[in-house]
Amino acid sequence: MKLAPKIAIGVVVLALLSVGALWFTGVLGGGGDTHPPCDQLPTEAEASSGLAKNQALADEIKKLGKSTAVKVGKPCPAGQDRALIEVTYDSSSERDAISNLLGNRDGFGVPVHLVQS
Numbered sequence: 001m002k003l004a005p006k007i008a009i010g011v012v013v014l015a016l017l018s019v020g021a022l023w024f025t026g027v028l029g030g031g032g033d034t035h036p037p038c039d040q041l042p043t044e045a046e047a048s049s050g051l052a053k054n055q056a057l058a059d060e061i062k063k064l065g066k067s068t069a070v071k072v073g074k075p076c077p078a079g080q081d082r083a084l085i086e087v088t089y090d091s092s093s094e095r096d097a098i099s100n101l102l103g104n105r106d107g108f109g110v111p112v113h114l115v116q117s
Contacts, residue, residue, distance in 0.1 A: 033115065034113075036084075038076035038080055041075075041083060041084055041110075042110045042111075043081050043082065043083065044074065044082070044083040046110060047072045047084055048083070050110040051072055053108075054106075054107070057101075057107070058070040064089075064094055064098055064101065065094035065097075067117060068088065068094055068098070069088045069117075071086055072085065073085070073086025083110075084110055084111040084112065084113050087113070088115045088116070089115075089116060090116070090117055
């Protein structure tokens with residue numbers, strides 16, 4: 001095999017590996033936060049109760065960023081009574097602070113989904 005085809009194959013392999021790495025790390029949309037399947041989420045009433053019982057934690061989370069918000073989110077298709085606690089944030093540093101806080105607390109008793117705004 002001549003040198004030119006070997007170089008071309010090497011460049012293509014390197015490009016594919018680079019795109020795969022970017023996808024895996026979340027830079028191109030892969031590896032983002034997910035939530036449990038809809039059939040495993042609590043009802044909206046259960047999620048609302050979890051938020052109401054842990055309002056102090058929600059207030060602490062809100063203080064971690066200017067536009068950080070905590071609410072009951074309904075990520076499932078319309079008509080399904082399934083919900084979770086949705087925390088929106090702007091930057092990766094806010095996400096890290098939120099994750100750290102949640103990792104050191106009992107949480108809300110229902111799943112929490114982090115969403116970058």
